[in-house]
Amino acid sequence: MTNKAIILLSGGLDSATVLAIAKNQGYELYALSFNYGQRHAIELEKAKQQADAADAKEYKLINIDLRAFGGSALTADINVPKHRTSEEMQKDIPVTYVPARNTIFLSFALAYAETIGAQDIFIGVNALDYSGYPDCRPEYIEAFENMANIATSAGIKGNKIKIRTPLIDMTKAQIIKKGLELGVNYAETISCYDPGPEGKACGFCDSCLLRAKGFKECDAMDPASKNI
């Protein structure tokens, strides 16, 4: 029997690569995206396209309103910072951090996993070329996985839930290289925190800068760069 996997799919570069990795490992794919009131809802169109292109068995889009809480440049009227250096990005937790976002996403993924009998949840967190978010670190993932196995019927019955983070130790360049090998169509991904009205990437937020650095470092052209 094919193993089922939940894939958290944001429409961005990282989770598109994770989707390809899970597919390559032979999982039956159940993709999960969230409309959480983010500035960059264009990414949801991309996520759906990616799920379709990867022949996902199911694609679910969950509506949750994180704007009810605000507290982030992605979910409230706070400006997205631009033109920051790598050092500035690593120095402190930035205003684009959305409180408890990955915890909320993984909790829904856990509910989904338990209802369909999946034991593997894939998430594209990355602890190297990232924006300094606490919920992207390996120790966070480990703590969530531990909690998940105590929280659920599946965990108690010995069907251990695993949070899979294939990108966690990779640089952005390594992620892109891996994705290109697996045939990821990066033209259909968007990384920008603050895209324009037509879905064009701004080019200068942390996420755009990390993406550009990644493509540069692996000597590849960003096929989505026409959108900048």
Next chain:
Amino acid sequence: MTNKAIILLSGGLDSATVLAIAKNQGYELYALSFNYGQRHAIELEKAKQQADAADAKEYKLINIDLRAFGGSALTADINVPKHRTSEEMQKDIPVTYVPARNTIFLSFALAYAETIGAQDIFIGVNALDYSGYPDCRPEYIEAFENMANIATSAGIKGNKIKIRTPLIDMTKAQIIKKGLELGVNYAETISCYDPGPEGKACGFCDSCLLRAKGFKECDAMDPASKNI
């Protein structure tokens, strides 16, 4: 400065008691409820009434669609079991268990806590007179709290998040006794998993049976029993 607390408020007996306990401890109250596609949406009216009666500083109702996943008698077309004995309730995880529900609720509470600078999250879980849900046990709460402090900016900065479970070791009778001492108006609570169209409790689901047993054991009249 008054400390802020998030109170997960379901409209039921337990969380109404927790609200009174947190108020009695001097917290500024931020109540949080969820419309998650449950059968018993009548409880949301009760939750709002309770928050108002307790002079909560804020009441937030979050819409999330757990019916997107199903997998429970509370969120799918599965019958709610009736007339079960205490032994039957403890034997296995029942079909009223909603996969990852408390994890999802606590994750939203965590987001709320972090955005308003609260360190205390109150939840009315109870490991004695309960329905055998894995996410009501003390070891689950401990694992969630551990994860929460790694997940968040607050946790990292040393403002430790605490998951408060004042009812965890209490019998239903002890909970009711405590609530009556604190003036909880149990007439405005509903515990039923499967209320009728006018919000009347069924009287025979696990939750109704545990409630009735609790009132009986502390020799009190259930002021909501006219709704049965």
